[in-house]
Amino acid sequence: MPPEGGAYMGPTGSRHGVATLVEQHYESLYRYAYRLSGTPADAEDLTQEAFCKAQAQLGQLRDPDRAKPWLFSILRNAYLHRARTDRTHKQVSLDAVGDLPDELPPDVPEVGPEQLQLALNELPEGFRTPVILFYFEDMSYRDIAEQMDLPIGTVMSRLARAKAHLRDRLVPLAGAAEASGGVTRGL
Amino acid sequence: MLVTFFGRQGSELAPEDAADLDAHLASCPKCAELVRFERAFDDRVAKAMLAVPVPTHLKGKLLDGITAQRASWYREKAWALVGLAAGVLLTIGGVIAWQIKTAPELTVEAVVDHQTEIARNPGATIADVLGERGLEFNPERPFDLNQFVGAAMGKLKGRTVPVIYFRNGPKNADATVFVVRDRDFNWKNLPQDGSSAPPSLYGFQVALIRDARRADVAYVVVFTGPGLDAFLESRSSA
Numbered sequence: 541m542p543p544e545g546g547a548y549m550g551p552t553g554s555r556h557g558v559a560t561l562v563e564q565h566y567e568s569l570y571r572y573a574y575r576l577s578g579t580p581a582d583a584e585d586l587t588q589e590a591f592c593k594a595q596a597q598l599g600q601l602r603d604p605d606r607a608k609p610w611l612f613s614i615l616r617n618a619y620l621h622r623a624r625t626d627r628t629h630k631q632v633s634l635d636a637v638g639d640l641p642d643e644l645p646p647d648v649p650e651v652g653p654e655q656l657q658l659a660l661n662e663l664p665e666g667f668r669t670p671v672i673l674f675y676f677e678d679m680s681y682r683d684i685a686e687q688m689d690l691p692i693g694t695v696m697s698r699l700a701r702a703k704a705h706l707r708d709r710l711v712p713l714a715g716a717a718e719a720s721g722g723v724t725r726g727l
Numbered sequence: 728m729l730v731t732f733f734g735r736q737g738s739e740l741a742p743e744d745a746a747d748l749d750a751h752l753a754s755c756p757k758c759a760e761l762v763r764f765e766r767a768f769d770d771r772v773a774k775a776m777l778a779v780p781v782p783t784h785l786k787g788k789l790l791d792g793i794t795a796q797r798a799s800w801y802r803e804k805a806w807a808l809v810g811l812a813a814g815v816l817l818t819i820g821g822v823i824a825w826q827i828k829t830a831p832e833l834t835v836e837a838v839v840d841h842q843t844e845i846a847r848n849p850g851a852t853i854a855d856v857l858g859e860r861g862l863e864f865n866p867e868r869p870f871d872l873n874q875f876v877g878a879a880m881g882k883l884k885g886r887t888v889p890v891i892y893f894r895n896g897p898k899n900a901d902a903t904v905f906v907v908r909d910r911d912f913n914w915k916n917l918p919q920d921g922s923s924a925p926p927s928l929y930g931f932q933v934a935l936i937r938d939a940r941r942a943d944v945a946y947v948v949v950f951t952g953p954g955l956d957a958f959l960e961s962r963s964s965a
Contacts (some may be wrong), residue, residue, distance in 0.1 A: 562789045571779040584785060588792045595793050596800075644760055648767040651775040675769070675776040681739055706772060 543674070558595040565611055568676065572612060575672045576619045578661050586622075591616035609683055616669060616687065623665060651710050659709035663702055670695050671702035752800070849875035856880065856889045864891075864908055865939040866946050869960040881949070886911055893958045901950020909943045917947065923955050 574583035593614050594601075601610055660668050669688060675678045680725060683701075685692045740748065752759045831837075845852050847874045853864045855877040874893040881890035883905045892904040907914065914935060916923055923934040934955045938944035948955060 558793050561791055562786065562793065566786055566789055567781045570781050570785060571777060572834065574779045575776065580782065584782065584788070587785070591789050591793055592796050595796055645765040648771050651771040653775045653778040656772065656775040672776065675773040685829055703768075707768060710772070712767060 543554065553673055554703045557598060558591060561594060561607055561611065562591055565608055572672060573615055573619070573677065574659070575660060576616070576665075577622075577669065578657055582622075586615055587617055589593055593618065609679075609687060612673070613687055620665065645711070648711055655710060659706050662709070663705060667698050667702040667705070670698050673708065674703075676698055686697070729801075730957075740807070800964050845928060846875075848876075853878050853891055856891070860889055860906075862889065862908075862910075862944060863940070864906075866936045867939045868936050870902075870958055871960050874902075874958055881905070883907070884912070895952060895957045898952045898957050900950060902948055902950035902955075902958040905947040905949070907943075907945055907947055914945055914947065924929075953957075 557662070566587060570583055570587045573586040573713065577583050577586060590611060595613055595716060597614070660672065663671065666688075670684050673684045673687060681692050681695055685695045688695065690698075752762060779862070850864070851874070857864050859880065870891075870893060874895050876892040876894045878889065878891045880887050882888075883890075888911070889906040889939060891904040891906070894900070895902075917933060917935040923932040926932050930951045931949055932951070932955070934948045934950070936946040936948060938946070948958070950958060
């Protein structure tokens with residue numbers, strides 16, 4: 541952040557201020573956009589759109605220390621706006637995600653980034669966003685709740701179900717299907 | 728859901744809750760195994776979550792994008808200002824054109840008629856001017872309205888007051904009468920008995936005439952010629 545907040549003031553913001561935000565946050569924003577949208581092209585577009593909107597709304601950023609969650613919020617809104625008109629993702633029902641079995645495997649295998657993306661793509665946005673934010677470092681439950689304008693308890697509930705879905709998809713648990721009576725694998 | 732707390736964000740628990748949890752885990756192998764698994768799972772997913780290669784060209788593209796947006800904003804702003812200025816100029820031009828178009832036509836006859844009306848009825852002209860200040864023309868010593876030249880608002884010591892002009896042609900004398908109120912001027916240093924002060928270097932004399940009906944109103948007369956009587960009724964014609 542610049543030492544003085546002046547760089548963030550003004551009706552359209554200063555180029556210097558936004559450029560600083562780009563320097564500091566573009567990688568995080570791109571990763572977030574990629575995990576939300578699932579494709580590099582959409583992630584680039586979303587990141588670009590988010591910074592352009594940030595430049596136009598820079599006067600609304602009162603606390604430079606909150607720039608990152610502010611940018612994430614802008615990006616998510618841009619994603620939701622697109623998602624309303626583009627419903628191509630197949631999403632699973634989370635009603636029957638499996639519980640952990642009594643006997644857990646001694647080790648958890650490595651998770652492939654593409655494998656993770658496939659599992660994320662199956663989640664409804666309301667579950668995908670908290671789980672993405674959860675695994676991004678330094679995002680607290682409170683940050684996630686503010687991002688999504690949800691009570692913290694709702695965030696935790698959604699996280700638990702979204703994580704259970706990821707676990708079902710990413711970790712082969714021998715006893716899981718038996719313990720839960722089968723896991724729903726589709727819409 | 729409790730398992731969620733065991734993950735990477737476990738530090739968000741209150742210290743006393745965290746201590747209770749640790750105590751429980753120390754004594755419960757089943758939960759400890761659960762936590763071990765959950766933490767390992769979280770580590771794997773977090774690692775994969777962040778393993779997104781960022782295109783090398785992205786930063787330059789983003790910076791170019793915001794620069795282009797800013798340039799576009801300035802262009803729009805400039806055009807908006809140009810449009811606004813053009814609108815203001817058109818409006819001003821329109822008002823001036825309308826004023827020119829609707830301005831009354833001046834002819835010799837119209838001007839003469841106007842002045843004739845003033846000459847015929849000086850009392851009405853004086854009443855119009857004084858009426859702007861809520862005043863009436865009632866000097867204790869009446870002026871000879873046959874010598875009336877004109878009346879208008881004028882300045883006296885920086886304040887706007889009604890002013891009436893008289894001219895005594897035969898005696899080549901002029902009088903300017905300022906109609907004043909005591910809340911606007913302190914006139915105690917002027918001659919209070921109707922007499923006039925001695926002529927100045929340029930022949931100006933000053934006299935004060937009270938209003939016949941209002942004690943707060945007076946007429947400050949600045950005149951030339953033989954004396955104030957030259958502008959008053961019954962004596963001026965002598």
